[in-house]
Amino acid sequence: MEVGEMEMRMSTLSGEQGKEKETQSDEDRGYDENMSDSPRESVDSTNETPSKKTQLEDGSHSLSVIKKAVVVLTRLPEYKVSTLRPPTPQQFYSEDESHSSSDSDMQWEPEDNSSDSDFSVTDSKQKTGKPTQNDTKKTPAPQTMSEPAPIIISSAFAYCANEITKVRPDLPEEEVKVGMMVLARKRHMRWQQGKIVEIITRKDGRLKYKVNFVEKGKSLVSGHHIAFDNTPKLEQLYVGARVVVKCQDDKFQSAILAELPTRKNRLRFLVFLDNHVPVYVGLPLLHLVCRPLENSLDDIRDSPHKCFMSRYLRDWPYPHLTQYSAGQSLNAELNGVQQRCEVQEVDSSLIHVVFQDNQHKEWIHRGSIRLEHMTRFLELKEIEDYLDDSD
Template structure:
C-alpha cells in the first residue's frame, strides 16, 4: 500500500497544506478554490409585487417618473429645429436607471451663470405615463354597485354656490311634474335650497370600491372646514402619487387629498362633465379622461423657468416644487405661488404640444 500512487492524506492534527503533492513523479499541482456568485435578475412584475408602497419621505420625484416600464416618451415629428418639446440632451429620451435618477445634478462651477441659464431654458419632454399597477386602479367606469338611499333627515353636503357647498339636512323630497326629484336642504349655517340629486353629496366617507377616475366628488376646503368644493376624481392612490387621491376642482385647481376629505356625489349625471361650465377646464377634463390611464405630462425640475397662463396672458415663472403630477410655481412679476397640473393647458409647452398633436390627427383623418 505504501508503493501505491495514492494521494497522501494529512493528519488531522496538522494544519492542511495549501499545496497537494502527487507521488507519481509528476510536478506538483496547486489547486485553488474560487467562490463564484451567480446573480439572477427577477422579472419586473415580481420585483413590483415584492416591493411594498414607499412613504413620501423616502420617495423622490425621479423615482416616481421612472417606476413604470410602460412610460412612453412623446416627441413631435419633423425637424429638430421645429421642436419645442424635446430637451437638448438626447440621452433623456431613454429611460434612466434608478441609480442615476436619485443623484442630484452636478453643481455648476463658481462664477459660471451660463450653465444655469441653459438649464432653465431647456424645454421639457412630454411623456404619457401609466398611473397604476393593477387593472382596477386604471378604471374610469362607474362600478356596478347598488345606489345608496337618499332620504329625509339625512345629513348631506349641498350646493349653495357653484364653488361653495355646505353641510345641511334634507328636510323634504319634492317630485316635479316631469318626474324629476328635488331635495330641499336646510344648511347648518343658515338658509335653505332646493337642489337636484347631482348637487348633493353623502356626508360619510366613501368606500374605496365606490371610487373611480372620473367620479364626481366634493372636497373639504383647506382654509375653511365648513366649506366644500366640487371636482372630478383624477387619480386613485398608487405608488405613483404616494398613495393619495388627485382631484381637479371645477376651477381647474388640482389638489392631492386623503380619503377622509372626499365625499361622493349622491346622484351624478351620466356624463359628469355636463355639470362643468363651458371653459378650457371642461375641454381639458374631456381630453384627460379620454387619455387616462396615459395622461400627457410635462417633466420639469425645480429651478426651471417656464411660461404659464395667468389671467389670459402667458407669464414667466419658476418651478419651486415637483410633487408627482403637480408642480408649484412662483410668478416673477408678483411672486404669487400656485399649484398646477403638469398636463394643464395653462402650460405653454403643453398647449403647443397638443396643438401639434391635433394637427397631426386632422392630417391623418384627411388622409
C-alpha cells in the first residue's frame, strides 16, 4: 500500500514539473517576441521564476526550491534614450565661445557707419587672444547694416628681427666722389640719372653736388637729393629708409621703405612714394639715398602723407590694416572726394579697387588715410591717445 502511494506521488510531481517547464518555455517565447531594434536597458529582474526540483530522501524527505535568475529586457522611453547618448561639443560651448578669434593683437569693429561714436577701439597691448562671451555681446551687429564693416587689425607683421628692423644699420658710408653716376632730383617727384662733376663745400661746412644729367641740364643738389646708381645690399635696408624707386614708366621717384621681404608679402619690398602711392618692388628697382636726413620724413612735402608715415613708422611692426575681401564695397578718397569703389583683389597689405563713377583702378594700402574707415579709426585713436596722456 505504501508502494502504491509512493508511485502515485512521484507521478504527480513529475506532472507538475512538466507543466512548469512548459510555462517557462512559453514565458521565454513571450520575451523573444517583445524584443525589437530600439534601445533597451538590461536589468536583473526582481521577480524570479522558481524551478522546483524534487528530491526523495528517507525520513524527513522534503521538497527544496532552487531559484533561477532571468534577464528581462525593457523598452525605454525616448527621453531616457536621449539622456544616455554621449554629449556633443555644441552642448559644452555656446556659439560665442566656439568661434575662434583672430590671431591679431588688436581688433576694431564698428557697429554702424553713421557715427564715429559707435566705434570701439581695443588696446593691442592690453587685450589679446580669444574674445570672451561678454565682449562679443557688447557689439551686436545692427540690423540696418547693408554690408559687413571691416575689421582693423594691428598684428605683428613679421617673425624675425631682420624683417621688422627700423633702425639704420651702423655701417660705414659709401664714398661719394666726382665722376660717379648717381640719381639726382631734378625737380619735385622727378629724379634722373646723371654724373657728379663737382663737389662744393659751403662756408657752414655743408656739401653740394653739381650734377650733369644724362638727358640734359644740370643741377646743384644736397646729399639727400642724390642716390646711388647701383643696387643696395640687403643689410643696408631698413623700414623707414629713404630710397629712390624705378617705376613702371621708367621714371624714378623718391619713397620711404615700408616693408622688408617676408613670407607675408611674398618676399617683396613695399615702398610709399612721396605722393602716398604704395608699390611692391624687387631689390633691383631700389636705390639708397646717399646722405639721408636725420629724419627722412622731413624731405616729404605732402603734409597728410608725412603725418601718415610718421604714425606708420611709430606703430611698426604693428601697422593698422583694414581687412577687406574681394567684391566688398567701400568709400575711398579720389581727387579729394570720398567715392564709392569695389575691391577687386587683395595682395598682402594692398587692395586693388575700381571706382564706380569713372571705372578708375588703382592699388591702395589697407592702412591708407584715403580709406574712410581708416580715417575715422585714426581720428578716434588720436582722441583715445589724448585722453590717455591727460590721465
